[in-house]
Amino acid sequence: MRRSRLPLLATAAALAVFTRQAAAVDVANSTVSAQVLGICKFNSGQTPTVTIANSGTSINPSLAGPATGSAAVLYRCTLGTSATFTVPTPATLTCNTAGTCGATTMAATLSSVNTGAGTGFGSGNDKTLTVSGQLTQAQYQDMQSGTYAGTVTVTVTP
Amino acid sequence: MRSRPSVSERASAENTLRPGTASTTGARYSALARAAIAIAALTVSGACAPESVSVTLHATVVPVCRFLTSASTSRSAAYGSATLTYACSNGAAAAFTFVAPAATNVACTTCSSIPLAKGTILSTSVGRGQGLGSGRGKTLTVRAPLAHAAGDDATPAGDPDTIIVTVSP
Numbered sequence: 400m401r402r403s404r405l406p407l408l409a410t411a412a413a414l415a416v417f418t419r420q421a422a423a424v425d426v427a428n429s430t431v432s433a434q435v436l437g438i439c440k441f442n443s444g445q446t447p448t449v450t451i452a453n454s455g456t457s458i459n460p461s462l463a464g465p466a467t468g469s470a471a472v473l474y475r476c477t478l479g480t481s482a483t484f485t486v487p488t489p490a491t492l493t494c495n496t497a498g499t500c501g502a503t504t505m506a507a508t509l510s511s512v513n514t515g516a517g518t519g520f521g522s523g524n525d526k527t528l529t530v531s532g533q534l535t536q537a538q539y540q541d542m543q544s545g546t547y548a549g550t551v552t553v554t555v556t557p
Numbered sequence: 558m559r560s561r562p563s564v565s566e567r568a569s570a571e572n573t574l575r576p577g578t579a580s581t582t583g584a585r586y587s588a589l590a591r592a593a594i595a596i597a598a599l600t601v602s603g604a605c606a607p608e609s610v611s612v613t614l615h616a617t618v619v620p621v622c623r624f625l626t627s628a629s630t631s632r633s634a635a636y637g638s639a640t641l642t643y644a645c646s647n648g649a650a651a652a653f654t655f656v657a658p659a660a661t662n663v664a665c666t667t668c669s670s671i672p673l674a675k676g677t678i679l680s681t682s683v684g685r686g687q688g689l690g691s692g693r694g695k696t697l698t699v700r701a702p703l704a705h706a707a708g709d710d711a712t713p714a715g716d717p718d719t720i721i722v723t724v725s726p
Contacts, residue, residue, distance in 0.1 A: 441610040451616040458616055460646050460689045461623040472610055490614050499648060500618075507614055530612050541688025543647040544620035554609040 437480035439517060439555045442473040442525065449532040451492075451507060460540045469531040474555055475524050476517020484528055485554045486511045496545030505539065505547055507532040528553070620649035622686060622724045625694050642694045643724055645686020653697065656721045697722070 447470035450456055458466045476482050488509035494500030513528045530553060622645035630639045645651050687693045699722060 440608045445610055446613070447610065448613040448615055451614065454619075456617065458618045459621055460618055461621045461644075466616065468616075470612060472612065474608075492614050492616055505616065507616070532614055534616065537690070539616075539618060541647050541690045541693065542618050544618045544649060547616045547618065549614040551612050551614065552609050553612050556608075 435477060436557075437477045438557055439474055439476035439480060439482040440520075441553075441555060442475065445472060447472045447530065449509075449530055451532045451534055458534070458539050460542065460544075463536055465536060466534045466539055467531065468533075469529050472528040472530060472553065473525045474513075474528055475520045475526060478519045479516055480557065481516040482513060482526070482528075483556050484511055484513060485556075486530060487551050487553075490532065490549050490551045492547035492549040494543065494545045494547050500543035500545030500547070503543055503545075503547075505534055505542060507534050507549070509533075509551065511553075528555075618646065620646045620686075620726045621689075622646070622649060622651040622726060623689065624722075624724060628699075628722075636700045638698060638700045639720070639722075641697045641699070641722065643697055644689045644693045644695060647686060647688040649686045649726060651686065651695075651697075652725050654723045654725075655699065656723070697724075 449468045449470045451466050451468040452458055453462050453464060453466035474482060486509050489506035490509050492505045492507055494503045509530060509532050511528055511530045514526045517526065518524045622643055625642040625644055628639035628641045630637065632638070643651060686695070699720060
């Protein structure tokens, strides 16, 4: 009795199809990586103002000792990242009261302290940079009365 | 009329769209890698840019005048005099007031109860203050009459010997 070859051929054809399909599957291993940068940023929307005074909010030129003032500037850094600040000094304050002090200037000495490395950018992780300004008695005692103002740009890295 | 694309052209076009083939997979990863590098470069460059904030500095110097020394006094038969040293802020003009003690026993009926011993400025340094630093002082001399003018209704207890001088601002 002669067996038909048809089933065998069908099976072989099916295997060929499956084999072709299996060969078409492409397996790729992809490496996923993420790098968290160590950065620092000042909080947005801040308008820090250092008011230098020796009596209330003003400078009384008849008083002894330096006139000082400070302002807090909030910043955040990546967890564990230490901030480096640049605070230019001295800072020039120019009289802007017309008719009293003209364009006279005073040079305030600036300094700063901060509360350390970052703890992240999430809420509640604010750190404080305190910028202080000082005018010595010798600097203000002979100055004309009036309002003096100036602006400095404080930077933080990284 | 557009000619029909050949078999090879169609195969080539399909390969560019069909996922999973070796050539397209490699090209895709290459493109993704380039994009990732570009994004990373942008991110890193942005992160390294120094963040800054403007800090405003403000100072108000108020005009003031101050006496620097106690008065040195002298007395003559008719007048008592006192010289005081004062200084004012640069550009500030001094204004003086003179007050006899409340318990003054000198009453000037002809001058509306103004004490006879009211001080009289004899001389001051001319001009406005030049500051409160060393060597900026000015002088004020006050003279008060010791004798009453004829007709004044002064008490017999004599003249006050103290005048309070104030300076402002």
